[in-house]
Amino acid sequence: MKFRNILLSAGLLCAALTGCGEFKSEFSLNEKTTNLMPEAEDVVKEQLHEYFGTPEDLVGWLKFPIDYGAEETVTLRVKSFEESASGKIVLDVAADEQADYQGGSIKVSEEEIYQISSHDPSSGTVFVKPGIEAKLKTGDEVTIVKRHGGWKLKRGRNLYMKHCVHCHGVSGDGEGPTAQYLSPLPRDYRKGVFKFTSTISTEKAARRDLAQTLYEGIQGTSMPSFKLKLIGDDMEAMVGYVRFLATRGEFELRLDGEFGVDYSKDVVTRRIKDEDEKITRQEIIEEFRSMIESDLPDLVDSTATILAEDWERAESPDVMVVPKKPRPEPTPESIARGRALYLSKDTKCADCHGVTGYGDGKQTEEYAQMPGTTPPITYAKPGLYDDWGHPIKPRNLHSGMYRGGRRPIDIFRRISAGIKGTPMPGFGTSLNDDGKIWDLVNYVMSVPYENNSSEIKHAEKEVAEHTVK
Amino acid sequence: MRKFWCLFFMVWPILAIWLCWISPSYNWWFPGDALWKLGEQIDDLFYLLLIVVTVVFIGTQLALGYVLWKGSEAKTGHAWFSHGSHNLEVIWTILPAIILLFISLYQMDVLARIRLKQEFPEQVANDPVAEVSARQFEWRIRYPAPGKKLRALPQPDDLYTVNDLHIPVGKPVMIRLRSEDVQHSFGLPHLRLMQDAVPGLVIPVWFQSNKVGKYEIVCKELCGWGHYKMQGELTVELEEDYNAYLQELQEKMNDDGYSGDPAETVALSNED
Ligand SMILES: [Cu+2]
Numbered sequence: 001m002k003f004r005n006i007l008l009s010a011g012l013l014c015a016a017l018t019g020c021g022e023f024k025s026e027f028s029l030n031e032k033t034t035n036l037m038p039e040a041e042d043v044v045k046e047q048l049h050e051y052f053g054t055p056e057d058l059v060g061w062l063k064f065p066i067d068y069g070a071e072e073t074v075t076l077r078v079k080s081f082e083e084s085a086s087g088k089i090v091l092d093v094a095a096d097e098q099a100d101y102q103g104g105s106i107k108v109s110e111e112e113i114y115q116i117s118s119h120d121p122s123s124g125t126v127f128v129k130p131g132i133e134a135k136l137k138t139g140d141e142v143t144i145v146k147r148h149g150g151w152k153l154k155r156g157r158n159l160y161m162k163h164c165v166h167c168h169g170v171s172g173d174g175e176g177p178t179a180q181y182l183s184p185l186p187r188d189y190r191k192g193v194f195k196f197t198s199t200i201s202t203e204k205a206a207r208r209d210l211a212q213t214l215y216e217g218i219q220g221t222s223m224p225s226f227k228l229k230l231i232g233d234d235m236e237a238m239v240g241y242v243r244f245l246a247t248r249g250e251f252e253l254r255l256d257g258e259f260g261v262d263y264s265k266d267v268v269t270r271r272i273k274d275e276d277e278k279i280t281r282q283e284i285i286e287e288f289r290s291m292i293e294s295d296l297p298d299l300v301d302s303t304a305t306i307l308a309e310d311w312e313r314a315e316s317p318d319v320m321v322v323p324k325k326p327r328p329e330p331t332p333e334s335i336a337r338g339r340a341l342y343l344s345k346d347t348k349c350a351d352c353h354g355v356t357g358y359g360d361g362k363q364t365e366e367y368a369q370m371p372g373t374t375p376p377i378t379y380a381k382p383g384l385y386d387d388w389g390h391p392i393k394p395r396n397l398h399s400g401m402y403r404g405g406r407r408p409i410d411i412f413r414r415i416s417a418g419i420k421g422t423p424m425p426g427f428g429t430s431l432n433d434d435g436k437i438w439d440l441v442n443y444v445m446s447v448p449y450e451n452n453s454s455e456i457k458h459a460e461k462e463v464a465e466h467t468v469k
Numbered sequence: 470m471r472k473f474w475c476l477f478f479m480v481w482p483i484l485a486i487w488l489c490w491i492s493p494s495y496n497w498w499f500p501g502d503a504l505w506k507l508g509e510q511i512d513d514l515f516y517l518l519l520i521v522v523t524v525v526f527i528g529t530q531l532a533l534g535y536v537l538w539k540g541s542e543a544k545t546g547h548a549w550f551s552h553g554s555h556n557l558e559v560i561w562t563i564l565p566a567i568i569l570l571f572i573s574l575y576q577m578d579v580l581a582r583i584r585l586k587q588e589f590p591e592q593v594a595n596d597p598v599a600e601v602s603a604r605q606f607e608w609r610i611r612y613p614a615p616g617k618k619l620r621a622l623p624q625p626d627d628l629y630t631v632n633d634l635h636i637p638v639g640k641p642v643m644i645r646l647r648s649e650d651v652q653h654s655f656g657l658p659h660l661r662l663m664q665d666a667v668p669g670l671v672i673p674v675w676f677q678s679n680k681v682g683k684y685e686i687v688c689k690e691l692c693g694w695g696h697y698k699m700q701g702e703l704t705v706e707l708e709e710d711y712n713a714y715l716q717e718l719q720e721k722m723n724d725d726g727y728s729g730d731p732a733e734t735v736a737l738s739n740e741d
Contacts, residue, residue: 178694217607217631222695224607225631228702327725330625400623409726445625452622460647462621462671 025055025161027171030190030249032256039285040263043292044255047300052248055170058157060150063304064247065312066240069152071145073107078140079124087114087131091142093124100146101126107143108136116144152233156241159234163226172245174388182222188388189242190249192307193421196404197314198321201417201426204314210239212405220401247307254303263288321413325434330442338443341436347427349440352384357397357447363423364394387421394424400448411441471541479534482527489519500658500685504678504705510579511661517575521568583662589675593643597673598636600645603653603666606695608632608686615715619645621671628718632701634686636678637711643675654690657703663689678705 033044053059060068079090089106093099101119106128108114114128126144136142160168167186169176174188187194194205196213214235217225230238261267268284271277279287313319328334342349354360367378368385379385386392395401404410404419415437418426431437492498503509551557582588597619600611610633613619614626636642646655648666655674656663664674678684686701706714 181694219609219631222605224695224698228632228700321726323725323727326727406629407722407724407726409724412726448623449625452624460669460671462673 025165025170027052027055027248028169028173030173030252030256032260033252035264035266036256036259037263037265037268037284037288039288040259043296044252044259047255047296048248048252051251051300051304052244055157055161058150058153058244060153060244061304064243064308065315066243066247067152067236068150068240069147069155069237071149072147072151073143073145075141075143078136078138078142080138081132081136087117087128089126089128089132089136089142091124091126091144093121099124101144104144104146105148107145108132113145152237152240153244155234156237156239156244159230159238160241160245163229163238167222172242172249184221184392185388185390186223188249189246190253191387191421192246192250192310193387194246195419195421196410196414197417197420198413199314199319199417200321200428201420203319204310205420206314206320207236207239207243210242211235214238216405218403219406220399220403243311247311250307251303254307255299258299258303259288321416321428323409323412323434323438325438327408327412327438327441328435330446334439334442335446337436338439338441338446341431341440342443346431347440352394352423353397354394359394359396361394368423384423386423392422397444397447398450408441408445411444412437415440415444472538475534475537475541478530478537482530485526486523489523499661503661504659504680504684505676507579507582507676508659508661514576514579518572521572583675586673589643589673590641593641593675596643597645598642599634600647601634601655601666602647602649603655603688603692603699604649605651605693606688606699608634608655608699608701609649610634612715612718615712615719621645626719628715628722630718632686633704634701635704635706635711635714637708638681638705639677639679641675641677643673646672646674651692652690653688653692653699656687656689657684658687659684659703665690678703681705681707 027048029041029045029048033041036044051059051061060066062068074096076091076093076095079092081090082088099121101116101121104116106114106116106126114132117127117129119126161170164176166176166178167182168174168189169179169186172189174186176186179186192204194209194213196218197203197205197209199206199209213223214226214230216227217223226235226238262271263284268281271279271284272281341347342353343355350361351363352359352361354364364383367382369376369378370385370389371387379391381391384392384394395403400406402411402414404414414424416426416428416434418424427437427440499512503512586594598612600619602609602611608631610630611619611623612628612630613624614628617624617626619627634644646664646666647670648668650668652668653666654663655666657676660676660678662674662676664672666672682705684703684705686703688696688699690696692699704714
């Protein structure tokens with residue numbers, strides 16, 4: 001008995017000292033990839049590994065318009081150097097205003113590069129480990145690598161692992177461990193689709209849109225605001241990493257799309273069974289191999305080019321939704337015009353949001369069609385679905401919550417460009433009149449206050465009763 | 470070995486006092502001085518309690534050590550069974566009762582000044598600066614438009630932010646505290662203030678800071694898995710900065726994106 005106790009405590013102690021073993025985070029594969037035949041799956045896996053790396057060893061593919069963080073160096077003179085192998089060097093830091101070398105390294109010559117282990121900014125003393133072997137004299141020039149190439153991507157990764165991974169998942173698939181408790185679900189970035197953007201309905205999200213989401217959070221969902229956590233460089237780094245994950249996911253999906261036509265598991269079985277084609281599995285593999293040999297480099301290159309151009313275009317002022325007219329005062333007339341439009345055949349807002357705006361329009365009771373199914377298959381349950389295949393409810397306009405922001409311009413953009421990846425369409429082109437959109441905005445923004453004047457009792461109790469009378 | 474146990478029990482009071490003594494220099498103590506009068510009074514109450522428990526703790530520890538020491542020297546003899554001693558029972562019922570009664574009466578004044586609405590400073594009693602709604606896991610804040618009073622029901626011209634409460638320095642302010650889901654607790658450690666936010670209730674909370682600066686708002690009630698990150702920031706600033714802040718917030722809330730030049734419309738919100 002006693003022996004067992006000792007053994008148990010010894011075991012616990014060991015576990016406490018060593019931690020829970022080595023933990024390695026990994027990018028997971030999309031379902032579409034694992035549905036390919038194993039040979040095709042391997043090719044996708046290899047390409048992803050080559051161009052994006054692993055979470056621990058990221059690759060910044062320069063093709064994409066993502067700021068991975070360029071190397072930053074500064075050349076300084078040695079003030080004093082202790083001969084011993086102590087690794088202590090005093091530098092003249094007067095020339096460098098931001099003398100922060102933590103995590104950097106010191107380059108004595110091309111071959112001799114030493115990691116800086118600690119450093120005191122005020123005196124310019126740096127310590128390297130192991131000690132420095134080179135002979136240095138006072139006045140010698142050394143190069144300090146303040147930030148290694150790709151530092152921004154790595155910073156973004158570190159911040160992502162700290163703040164976001166438990167919801168959005170390591171690969172940005174929206175399947176972190178907390179995701180199962182949340183509604184709506186965290187965004188799966190891998191489609192490259194983001195809901196709340198300032199760009200027209202056909203374009204991707206701009207950096208500023210992702211930054212706004214991170215700054216304000218998404219009200220009414222569990223997506224928090226990071227305005228107190230992501231300050232300065234960190235915000236940019238975070239946005240860059242989200243774009244990195246989105247591009248990675250989209251790149252994978254596009255390759256899956258290319259290969260899936262002929263080489264998904266289902267298609268391969270069908271082809272083998274097909275009497276007319278008379279082909280064996282081995283022959284399909286051969287066919288695939290020769291296709292890869294001739295086409296892969298071009299395929300990868302063109303896929304990346306398309307993606308890069310898409311993301312780049314989103315930043316352009318030409319695709320930004322900017323009202324051509326200022327917002328008119330929300331007069332009763334403007335609101336009434338908005339209401340009429342809301343109910344009209346041109347917009348059909350009421351079909352989704354309901355005649356009274358409670359989000360209970362008739363489409364919420366109809367069976368929606370699954371996208372990309374021929375012949376059309378409908379979802380098992382009635383209601384609307386988003387592009388990720390999750391049920392989605394049109395907003396209850398009385399709630400006064402606007403996920404994409406509550407400034408008039410935010411709501412203008414939602415109505416003009418729609419909410420991407422959801423059934424909420426954009427009306428910028430079909431209405432083609434910013435005045436009409438502003439009327440809709442004025443109407444939408446007035447809905448939460450419709451009942452303010454009536455005598456509806458507020459459900460909450462004011463705690464004036466706390467007072468002893 | 471017998472003497473060891475005596476010493477063992479004597480060491481604890483010494484260790485405890487030493488630890489309390491060095492704590493302030495390691496920043497293990499309060500998060501800075503209390504920023505207002507009532508905060509200081511709460512600190513005083515804390516110190517009073519600390520002194521009471523220190524005296525009791527040292528006393529019991531010394532008594533324990535003494536008894537053990539005596540016992541370790543005694544070669545023979547029987548233990549004295551105190552069980553059922555009427556006098557002892559009376560003493561250790563009445564003594565703590567007196568202490569507790571004293572504490573509860575002594576703190577009454579401070580408690581009343583924080584909690585009772587008729588004790589609130591007159592200028593804030595009916596005039597909240599903001600409504601703070603706790604929600605898993607954030608603080609949603611609603612201000613009235615500059616120059617207006619905060620109404621119980623949201624108004625079209627109200628201003629909204631998240632995790633970011635601004636108040637003017639050196640004068641009392643009152644907020645309406647509510648919860649949108651579960652029970653939370655609005656904690657301002659630098660002001661020594663905390664108040665539970667209870668679903669279904671709107672609780673008035675008043676406080677004041679006499680020093681400008683940025684201070685933490687924390688949730689002090691375990692409210693779910695994200696409790697630990699339910700943080701906000703209290704910015705205490707000069708009256709004119711405060712007014713400018715509200716003005717700026719109002720401009721942001723009314724932003725219609727129309728300026729002619731698209732480059733300028735890029736999210737006002739991203740500049741702090
Ligand atoms: Cu909480």
